[in-house]
Amino acid sequence: MRSPCEYAYEGWAVAAEQRPTVRRRVLGANLRRLREDKGLHLEDSAERLGCHPAKVSRIEAGRSGIRQLDLRVLLDLYGVTGDGERDGWLALAREGRRQRWWRVLEDQLPQDFLDLVGLEDEVYECRGFQPGIVPGLFQTEGYATAVIQGGSTGDLDVEQRAKLRVRMERQKALFRSAPAPLKVWMVLGEAALRQQVGGPEVLRHQLLHLIEMGRLPNVTLQVLPFTAGAYLGGPYPFLIYRFPPPAALEVVLLENFASHAYLEAREDTARLGSAFDHIRATALSALESESLIGTIANELPRP
Incomplete structure (x- = not known):
């Protein structure tokens, strides 16, 4: 049986996923494009990541972020090998850490x-x-x-x-x-x-x-x-x-x-x-x- 803390964390995670950022949505949609261009299924990507296909689906829908390590694995799978192009993908996956000027509003x-x-x-x-x-x-x-x-x-x-x-x-x-x-x-x-x-x-x-x-x-x-x-x-x-x-x-x-x-x-x-x-x-x-x-x-x- 799961503890109350686990249920609380699950509820927070679901709430956090309800409004994906534009950055995540763009990244996810284009990861899906790369996968489909290679003729791969969700299950193929999930197997390489060692996770459930639902996780890959959430990433592609922009509802969940992706770790840099997992993104590197997917880029390898999808044949994105150029250092410059990979850097662009990895930069897009990083959430901005600098303080945004509009946050006070x-x-x-x-x-x-x-x-x-x-x-x-x-x-x-x-x-x-x-x-x-x-x-x-x-x-x-x-x-x-x-x-x-x-x-x-x-x-x-x-x-x-x-x-x-x-x-x-x-x-x-x-x-x-x-x-x-x-x-x-x-x-x-x-x-x-x-x-x-x-x-x-x-x-x-x-x-x-x-x-x-x-x-x-x-x-x-x-x-x-x-x-x-x-x-x-x-x-x-x-x-x-x-x-x-x-x-x-x-x-x-x-x-x-x-x-x-x-x-x-x-x-x-x-x-x-x-x-x-x-x-x-x-x-x-x-x-x-x-x-x-x-x-x-x-x-x-x-x-």
Whole structure:
């Protein structure tokens, strides 16, 4: 018979697994890809690890972490032999030990929003499409305030102030030195440039800020004009985040009004990657986009 302590530990472990981190989910999904590419079953991996197949299943689902020793065993089994590539996998498996700057706000923000912030702190590249609004990484404080308020007026409440603070802090990823600055390739729909979020003056400052951001060496900014017509993927926003090489694992973020959804399966990342390539090829060039942004800013009424 098990002791009460054993039952308590089991309950804690189950609770801890209920919300996998994005890092674990990406690692698990790609470990599953490696296994399936080799034509192996859960039982094969479990036999090599000397464990039950359920443990391997939990790792692949991101509900459980994996020890470095066990990961090395699986990488051997899956034929990942290059030192550089193995280092990338092992780094992804390590949970970050440094203090995250947003932890002091954990009790004020939704967990899925914190997942997004943590993801941007881990990855080195972001590609995406935003048809109707300027992305958070490029928002000015005035524009971000108007977005967070959602059309209401007055002072921000506690949660809204926390969101604004985090949104502004997130942008530091574009200028960080270690790791290297976040590389961003973003396509904006023309509607995102014309929707007068916060009013004409707020939007003008936002558009001029976009021009400045687009000139950063690690940022590519394009506009998909109204004249482009129909395009692959439709008017749905998405972001594709890539972890550092050599592993270069990817995760797709689908963001809506209420929550975030993360897709790690290779078919999902490939499908959205193809849609992004089509959209960027259809969009205006970076120079043409800068010109259009400037034209729209100059057309806005002045106070």
